[in-house]
Amino acid sequence: MTPLDTNATNGEDRRYLQFTGVLGRVENLFNLIAATSILLLMLLAVAQVVGRNLLNQPVPGFIDFTEQAMAVFAFMGVAYCQRVGGHIRMELLLGRFTGRGLWIVEFLGVLLILFVVSILIFGAYMHFDRSWTLGDSTIDVGLPTWPSKLIVPVALSVLWLRLCLQLYGYGRMIADPTRPLLDLPHIHNAAEHAQAEIEEAFLEEHQEGAAR
Numbered sequence: 001m002t003p004l005d006t007n008a009t010n011g012e013d014r015r016y017l018q019f020t021g022v023l024g025r026v027e028n029l030f031n032l033i034a035a036t037s038i039l040l041l042m043l044l045a046v047a048q049v050v051g052r053n054l055l056n057q058p059v060p061g062f063i064d065f066t067e068q069a070m071a072v073f074a075f076m077g078v079a080y081c082q083r084v085g086g087h088i089r090m091e092l093l094l095g096r097f098t099g100r101g102l103w104i105v106e107f108l109g110v111l112l113i114l115f116v117v118s119i120l121i122f123g124a125y126m127h128f129d130r131s132w133t134l135g136d137s138t139i140d141v142g143l144p145t146w147p148s149k150l151i152v153p154v155a156l157s158v159l160w161l162r163l164c165l166q167l168y169g170y171g172r173m174i175a176d177p178t179r180p181l182l183d184l185p186h187i188h189n190a191a192e193h194a195q196a197e198i199e200e201a202f203l204e205e206h207q208e209g210a211a212r
Contacts, residue, residue, distance in 0.1 A: 013179075017183075020083075023162060024083060027079045027083055027158060028080065030076040030077065030080065031080035037073045037076075038073045041065075067138065068138070071149070075151060075156065079161075082159055082162050083185075100177050104174055106170045106184075114163040114164065117156055121153050124156060131146040166185075
């Protein structure tokens with residue numbers, strides 16, 4: 001988990017928090033869409049099984065819908081996962097570093113991911129463009145494939161923005177390791193894990209209260 005440090009000491013940090021807050025709302029929305037797609041796909045699978053076994057009437061285009069939904073739940077939650085540090089992290093290696101050395105390693109890791117994601121965005125967009133130009137569709141019920149192929153570069157672009165923010169965040173920690181961590185993923189001990197959960201619960205309650 002990544003606690004959001006709201007004790008920004010200068011205007012630069014506050015602007016960072018404002019931007020990451022706006023991007024975070026986009027990531028939350030994308031993650032909600034991804035989770036909803038999984039739920040709908042599960043319900044569709046139930047309808048497929050019941051229809052085929054009891055009514056001898058399977059759902060038309062079940063495979064087509066499943067193929068298109070895979071892009072939604074596989075990619076739309078990836079930026080959210082990067083923000084909260086929910087991905088697999090090599091903490092056995094990172095745990096050997098402290099202070100500025102740790103932030104240098106984190107910076108280099110994010111820089112490598114940013115390079116790979118940049119290439120993937122270009123390739124994914126080319127796949128979308130080809131599908132759009134050719135009018136590609138699925139075999140069974142003829143669903144157009146370009147919407148699902150467009151989701152990939154869009155979702156990766158949100159991840160790209162998150163990685164840029166994290167590069168800035170780790171860069172400022174390299175310059176001055178005593179600055180607040182803000183929302184950067186990092187290794188937690190037991191006390192930090194508990195504090196992160198408390199802060200996250202508080203923020204969720206605050207956001208729900210503001211929404212009402």
